[in-house]
Amino acid sequence: MDRVSGVLLDLSGVVFSRDAAIGDAVAAIADLRANGIPLRFVTNTTSEPLRALRERLHRLGIPVADEHIFTPATAARDLVRERGLSTHFLVHPDLLEDFDPPSGHAPDAVVVGDAGHAFSFEALNAAFRLIDDGAAFIALARNRTFRDGTGALSLDAGPFVAALEYASRREALLVGKPSATFYEAARADLGTPAGETVMIGDDAESDVQGAIAAGMAGILVRTGKYRPGDEARIEPGPTATLAHLREAVDWVLARR
Secondary structure (H helix, E strand, O other): OOOOOEEEEOOEOOOEEOOEEOOOHHHHHHHHHHOOOOEEEEOOOOOOOHHHHHHHHHHHOOOOOHHHEEOHHHHHHHHHHHHOOOEEEEOOHHHHHHOOOOOOOOOOEEEEOOOHHHOOHHHHHHHHHHHHOOOEEEEOOOOOEEEOOOOOEEEOOHHHHHHHHHHHOOOOEEOOOOOHHHHHHHHHHHOOOHHHEEEEEOOHHHHHHHHHHOOOEEEEEOOOOOOOOHHHOOOOOOOEEEOOHHHHHHHHHOOO
């Protein structure tokens, strides 16, 4: 890539870990903005509402408007509104504030995210029965893992989405990364050509492979959920694999 005119940036594992910034991520983001590089935050987090993400960024010293944070929950909310669906949720309870109140009608859609401890047999089976009966099947994300508060890898929403797909013989409609529609919405909001836009993330599949498939560059950083060898597990490989966000920002600024 010879020129970069816009950046899409993952959050957890790249900008912050829990409530702390990773390295000098705050200063790196400030450098992007000071150099006039438009930026949007594109996250697959499905256990925190948009409000909590914005407040966390503000506490870290990264001011951002809600409309510059793209989450699977807001994408699913818009889809449900557009289609006039009545939704059954299998998501983290904290995420419900990002959706409209229940309509009171019989559910004709199931939305699945990272429900955490709510992933009980009873909850999964209730979702399965609705999907098996023909309800729309919407997955907020299908990431395999995430790093929890202890720093260890934990199961993300993907394994549970896959289990429901297997049982129902139905493929979920994915609204988060690496959905091309999700990436296109964020890139269109940036207003930059795909060939001049770069995605920076710690997930080789959802962040990097998804961005490249959408015609953008994909930078993999060795923080967050990254594990040695991740860059070799996707084809084509990352546009660049770098140590952290500071190195990724320097890479971008060298091509502005």
